[in-house]
Structures are given as C-alpha cells and as structure tokens.
Amino acid sequence: MMAQNSRLFEMDSPYADAKVDKDSIGSSFDSSQTSTSSSSSSVKRRRDGDEEDDDHSPSKKLVTEDSLHSQKVATHYNKIKECGLAERNKSRIVYMRNFNNWLKSVLIAEILDKVRQKRREVTVLDLGCGKGGDLLKWKKGRIDKLVCADIAAVSIEQCQQRYNDVRRRGHPNDRTFSAEFITADCSRELLSEKLQDPELQFDVCSCQFVYHYSFESESQADTMLRNACERLRPGGFFIGTTPDAYELVKRLEESDSNSFGNEVFSVTFQKKGEYPLFGCQYDFSLEGVVNVPEFLVYFPLFVEMAKKYNMRLVYKKTFKEFFEEKVKDGKNKDLMQWMQALEQYPPDERGQLSSSGPGEYDHAKRKAADPAVRRPLGTLSKSEWEATSIYLVYVFEKMS
Numbered sequence: 341m342m343a344q345n346s347r348l349f350e351m352d353s354p355y356a357d358a359k360v361d362k363d364s365i366g367s368s369f370d371s372s373q374t375s376t377s378s379s380s381s382s383v384k385r386r387r388d389g390d391e392e393d394d395d396h397s398p399s400k401k402l403v404t405e406d407s408l409h410s411q412k413v414a415t416h417y418n419k420i421k422e423c424g425l426a427e428r429n430k431s432r433i434v435y436m437r438n439f440n441n442w443l444k445s446v447l448i449a450e451i452l453d454k455v456r457q458k459r460r461e462v463t464v465l466d467l468g469c470g471k472g473g474d475l476l477k478w479k480k481g482r483i484d485k486l487v488c489a490d491i492a493a494v495s496i497e498q499c500q501q502r503y504n505d506v507r508r509r510g511h512p513n514d515r516t517f518s519a520e521f522i523t524a525d526c527s528r529e530l531l532s533e534k535l536q537d538p539e540l541q542f543d544v545c546s547c548q549f550v551y552h553y554s555f556e557s558e559s560q561a562d563t564m565l566r567n568a569c570e571r572l573r574p575g576g577f578f579i580g581t582t583p584d585a586y587e588l589v590k591r592l593e594e595s596d597s598n599s600f601g602n603e604v605f606s607v608t609f610q611k612k613g614e615y616p617l618f619g620c621q622y623d624f625s626l627e628g629v630v631n632v633p634e635f636l637v638y639f640p641l642f643v644e645m646a647k648k649y650n651m652r653l654v655y656k657k658t659f660k661e662f663f664e665e666k667v668k669d670g671k672n673k674d675l676m677q678w679m680q681a682l683e684q685y686p687p688d689e690r691g692q693l694s695s696s697g698p699g700e701y702d703h704a705k706r707k708a709a710d711p712a713v714r715r716p717l718g719t720l721s722k723s724e725w726e727a728t729s730i731y732l733v734y735v736f737e738k739m740s
C-alpha cells in the first residue's frame with residue numbers, strides 16, 4: 341500500500357486547483373498490488389464485541405487497524421433500526437430522503453433503458469445494497485437477476501426479507517427477478533469468489549452512497565472498484581452516488597472552523613488544508629446522529645483508477661445538475677410528485693413544482709409561517725438542500 345500522506349493536494353485555491361500526480365498514479369495502480377485478504381483470521385472476538393489482535397507484527401497490525409474501520413461501518417449499519425414508513429415520514433429529512441430516492445429511480449431507469457437497447461436479460465449487482473432500499477426500483481425496471489452485497493450482515497438479512505415480501509406481494513403473473521445475497525467487505529474481499537455462478541456477468545453495477553467508504557486506502561478503493569467492474573459485460577454500466585469532494589472542501593475552506601453544516605447535517609474534518617488522496621477522513625452526522633467516518637473521493641483519481649478495469653466515464657453530475665436536467669422531463673417530474681420528493685406547502689395543497697428548484701426557503705421558518713402566505717410550492721427546505729447538494733452522480737461504461 342502506498343504511503344497515505346505522500347501525495348497531498350496542492351491547495352492554491354480550495355481543492356479546485358488540486359493536482360494529482362498522474363505518474364505516481366500510473367505506477368501505483370498495478371493489479372498485483374490489489375489486496376483481497378480478509379483480516380478475520382488474525383482477529384479474535386472479545387466478550388465486549390470489539391476486536392482484538394493477538395499478533396503484533398507490523399503487517400498484521402496494519403491490516404487489523406485498517407479493518408477496524410470496516411468493523412465500525414458494519415456495526416453502525418447493522419444497528420440502524422428498520423423503522424416503518426410512518427416513522428420515516430416524521431423525520432425532518434423526509435423530503436431529502438424522498439428526493440434521493442427520486443434521483444436514484446431516475447438514474448436506474450435511465451441506465452436500464454440503455455441496457456435494454458442491447459440486451460433482453462438484465463443482471464444487476466447492487467454493491468452496498470443496505471436493507472434493500474432499491475429493490476422496488478429493480479422490480480420496476482423488470483430486471484432478471486440481482487446480486488445484493490453488503491458488509492453489514494443484519495442489513496443483508498433485512499434485504500433478503502424485504503425481497504421475499506416483494507416476491508410474495510407481487511401479482512402471480514408478475515415475475516420478480518431472482519436474487520442472491522452476499523455479506524462481504526467489498527473493499528477487501530472479491531465477490532467473484534463468492535458468487536453462486538462463478539461465470540456470472542453483470543449488465544449494471546449500482547453503488548449508491550457507498551464508494552466513499554472504500555477511499556480509506558488505495559487497495560480498498562481498488563478492490564471495491566474491481567468488484568464493481570470486473571464482471572461487467574462490455575457495454576455494461578457502473579453507476580452510483582457519492583459525496584463531491586470539491587463541494588466538501590469548498591464548504592470547509594469557507595467555514596471558520598473545521599466543520600460546516602446546519603440543523604439537519606454537519607461535516608467535520610480533522611484539519612484544513614491537507615487532503616491526502618486516500619484516508620482523508622471526515623465525520624458526517626445527519627439529524628444529530630454521527631455516522632461512521634467517511635473518506636474524500638477525489639474524482640479525477642477515481643476516473644484514473646477505473647481505467648484499469650476498462651471503464652470510461654460517461655458523465656459526472658452534481659445532484660443539482662442532475663435534478664435540473666432530469667426534472668425537465670415530464671415523466672420524471674410526475675414521478676417526483678408521486679414520490680413526494682419535494683414538499684408541498686401548505687402541506688395539503690396540490691400544486692405545480694417550483695420552477696426555481698429545491699432549497700429556496702428556510703426550514704426553520706416553515707412551522708412559524710402564516711399559512712395564508714404562499715411559499716414556493718414543492719421545495720426541499722434550504723437545510724435539506726444544503727445537505728443533499730453535497731453529492732454527485734456518476735456513470736461509467738465498460739469498453740469492449
């Protein structure tokens with residue numbers, strides 16, 4: 341693994357002018373360096389549930405320290421309770437969640453349309469599937485087979501349960517895709533070794549709100565990418581959503597402290613001015629709950645790394661750009677209203693979406709507002725928009 345801090349971004353202006361040393365990228369992205377080892381054998385479980393290393397050799401220690409973060413990710417996501425729709429609808433970020441779901445639906449539908457032009461049977465890998473929040477999107481897209489993979493065993497169980505429910509509830513004539521579920525740290529283990537059919541190929545790999553966890557180290561980022569791309573057919577797509585490092589660093593540099601945010605989210609870095617290519621950690625908290633640490637994904641580096649797997653970038657768009665482009669299509673706009681991705685104000689009023697887009701008014705003022713005073717109809721609160729506009733959408737295509 342290369343030294344994590346050896347290549348820092350040069351910070352004349354916040355991140356935007358950051359330079360990547362392409363020569364050293366070229367030399368350091370050699371497939372022979374890809375680590376796929378799982379550290380589980382060198383780790384024994386303590387009674388309190390934490391992991392303890394009984395081998396203190398430097399190499400083992402490094403692996404164990406690295407895998408500690410993976411353990412944290414798994415534990416964090418395993419602990420998140422599956423609350424019902426009613427509970428979710430009470431959340432302050434309900435419109436943001438709906439908006440993110442709308443965005444994923446539009447992206448997935450767009451990609452499946454493209455795939456269907458070439459293929460009748462469609463197989464998908466949902467990398468970091470969580471509890472299966474996208475299952476209905478795959479069903480709607482009439483795919484044939486889905487492989488769901490995640491590091492969190494409890495999430496995978498819930499995902500499988502949800503899949504069984506979807507299957508059971510479907511109309512008898514309504515064919516639901518077949519599915520396979522794999523619990524694995526996809527930044528350290530190779531999925532191809534765990535697939536039921538070792539020859540299986542994918543038309544799409546979808547990696548929604550996940551890839552940034554792997555940017556802890558070069559080998560982890562590479563293994564995750566390998567899992568995403570190595571079994572894609574030529575012409576297949578790797579799609580996903582991840583925080584936009586430029587946006588994060590820009591906001592950080594504008595802030596007086598090491599953090600920024602508002603009443604719904606906050607992002608805290610350990611320090612400003614130095615942003616290593618890998619392992620550049622920040623804490624993200626949503627609605628006051630601290631999430632597991634995440635890592636900056638420097639996008640030009642991501643694009644370079646993907647070339648190793650014969651992937652070309654089709655597009656990268658911020659959520660704002662994606663929204664502005666896709667909402668022009670009446671079908672997507674209808675879907676947005678149907679999914680209540682933008683809040684109606686007042687709540688019982690039916691109206692057209694605000695043409696000015698989300699984030700136009702203040703969340704805090706919402707409750708206090710006189711209902712007689714009309715607000716822009718259908719918009720995310722400013723705070724929710726500030727949180728979700730951190731993210732970007734990417735689409736890569738596998739070259740033949």
Ligand SMILES: C[S@@+](CC[C@H](N)C(=O)[O-])C[C@H]1O[C@@H](n2cnc3c(N)ncnc32)[C@H](O)[C@@H]1O
Nearest residue numbers: 417468469470473490491525526527548549553
């Ligand atoms: C924010 S959730 C997104 C879940 C789902 N993709 C969605 O859009 O609803 C992030 C997911 O990534 C998973 N994850 C994080 N690191 C992972 C890794 N190394 N291997 C596999 N899954 C991972 C977490 O367990 C969690 O389920």
